[in-house]
Amino acid sequence: MSNTIGANDPSGAPTDAAVANGSVATIDGIESVYYDGYWIRWYEVPTDEDAARRELIDGLTKRVFHQAEPGINTPGYKLNNAREAYDREEDPERKRVNAAMLAGALLNRGSDIFGMIFHMKQRGIEITENNELLLECESCFLEALDLGQQVLHYSGEEGLDELWGEPLKIFSTPIADYYKSRYIKIAQTMSAIDGIVAKLTQVLLTSPVYKDAEALLSLFAKASKHEIETMKTDPAIFAVWPEFVASGNKLWRFQASLVAAGAAEERLKEGNILIREGKKLMEWIAFARVPMPKTTASFLARCDAYLAKASPVIAA
Numbered sequence: 001m002s003n004t005i006g007a008n009d010p011s012g013a014p015t016d017a018a019v020a021n022g023s024v025a026t027i028d029g030i031e032s033v034y035y036d037g038y039w040i041r042w043y044e045v046p047t048d049e050d051a052a053r054r055e056l057i058d059g060l061t062k063r064v065f066h067q068a069e070p071g072i073n074t075p076g077y078k079l080n081n082a083r084e085a086y087d088r089e090e091d092p093e094r095k096r097v098n099a100a101m102l103a104g105a106l107l108n109r110g111s112d113i114f115g116m117i118f119h120m121k122q123r124g125i126e127i128t129e130n131n132e133l134l135l136e137c138e139s140c141f142l143e144a145l146d147l148g149q150q151v152l153h154y155s156g157e158e159g160l161d162e163l164w165g166e167p168l169k170i171f172s173t174p175i176a177d178y179y180k181s182r183y184i185k186i187a188q189t190m191s192a193i194d195g196i197v198a199k200l201t202q203v204l205l206t207s208p209v210y211k212d213a214e215a216l217l218s219l220f221a222k223a224s225k226h227e228i229e230t231m232k233t234d235p236a237i238f239a240v241w242p243e244f245v246a247s248g249n250k251l252w253r254f255q256a257s258l259v260a261a262g263a264a265e266e267r268l269k270e271g272n273i274l275i276r277e278g279k280k281l282m283e284w285i286a287f288a289r290v291p292m293p294k295t296t297a298s299f300l301a302r303c304d305a306y307l308a309k310a311s312p313v314i315a316a
Contacts, residue, residue, distance in 0.1 A: 022180075036187040041229040041236075045176045052175050054118040059232065060166040061111040065104065067160055067288045069152045072100040076109030096150050103147035103164065110140030110167060141168035155284055158294040185290060190225050192291035193282055197221045199303045200278040203271055206310040209256040213275055216254055220247040220279065224286040244286070251279045267310050274303060 023034040024042055033042040046052035065073045074082050082105040086098040114137050117127055127134060148164025170178055197217060204210035204217065223244040230240045255272050258265050281299050285292055 033183055035183045036191070038187045038190045038225075040183050040186050040190075041226075041234075043179065043231060043234075045179050049175050050118055050121055053170055054115060055233075056170045056175075056178070057111055057114050057167045060163075060170065061107055064107060064148075064163050064166070067153060067163060068104075069100065069154055069156065071097075072104040072151060074101045074105035074108065076105060076112045079105040079109050099147045100151040103144045103151055106140045106144035106147065107164065107167065110137050110144060110171075113137040113140065114171065138168075138171060141171055144168075153284065153288070153292070153295075155295070157284075157298075158292060160288055160290060160292070162290055163288065186229055188291055189228050189285060189289055192285055192293075192296060193221055193224050193228075196278055196282055196285075196296060196299065199300050200274065203274050203303050203306055203310075206271065206307065207256070207268065209268065210271060210275075213251070213254045213256070216247070216251040217275075217278075220244075220251045220282065223247040224282050227286045228289050248279060248283055252276055267306070270306055271310070274299075274306060277302070 019034045021035050025032060025034070025039070027039045031042045032039040034040075079102075082098070082102040086095065086102045089095040089098045113133055117131075117133055117137065121127055145161070145164045145168055149159060149161040151159055151161070151164070153160050169181065200217060201214065204214050223240075226240045227244040230237050254275060256268055258268050277299060281292070281295060284295070
């Protein structure tokens with residue numbers, strides 16, 4: 001059962017600090033669940049665990065490759081080739097890339113095997129816990145998780161090794177537990193978005209010329225959170241995704257008028273760059289649905305450096 005209560009404030013902060021994690025309520029007409037300070041779009045746990053596992057593993061496998069550096073989506077049937085190349089390579093830089101390619105092959109092989117197991121079960125074939133296919137599937141996911149630590153995000157900024165553990169989590173835990181862990185991770189991701197927005201807002205407040213960007217940033221932050229919380233299978237995505245893209249494009253196109261001269265003009269240019277970098281980082285995080293702590297820390301440091309130079313406030 002859920003209760004209808006007031007919505008979060010525009011910043012996304014919770015309205016009631018006493019709300020317990022796991023509480024379900026209707027927020028702005030949307031069934032939502034509360035975790036760690038955020039109301040998150042709630043989804044009913046599927047009753048058909050086998051079908052849900054198959055769909056989730058397939059979707060999460062695709063998600064890994066969408067977020068990873070290019071060239072590593074190695075087909076599962078090329079696993080032996082990928083392993084031989086990895087074992088043979090000695091140069092550290094090239095070996096890291098071979099490790100990423102091997103991780104891709106292992107993840108695809110594990111997903112392929114799980115699909116076979118699912119179809120066998122659908123045909124009434126009993127699959128015991130010590131079945132060789134099941135054991136090989138688990139082994140593939142485990143090794144992919146280990147090697148996935150060497151894979152970079154497509155930006156090249158840092159790795160997102162926790163994404164490589166998602167298929168294994170689905171494979172080995174009850175679906176209800178996965179949904180709970182998903183909500184916790186989404187709350188952490190929303191918090192990361194809020195941290196970026198808070199710091200970037202400080203940058204915008206250094207000059208009146210950034211005033212219009214404040215509203216654009218707020219809209220994109222809200223749209224980013226909706227993108228983070230919405231499953232791709234949810235029909236709501238047809239409203240959520242266009243708003244995310246459109247609001248992001250508006251923020252990206254914003255350029256403060258360089259009305260000042262000399263050092264002040266240079267700082268305004270730097271501010272324009274930070275707005276675009278912030279938008280790009282929020283987009284990366286929303287796509288991945290996990291925080292990017294290293295990249296975020298680097299961005300926040302650049303904002304702090306700007307703030308140190310931009311004080312006092314730059315006049316319009």
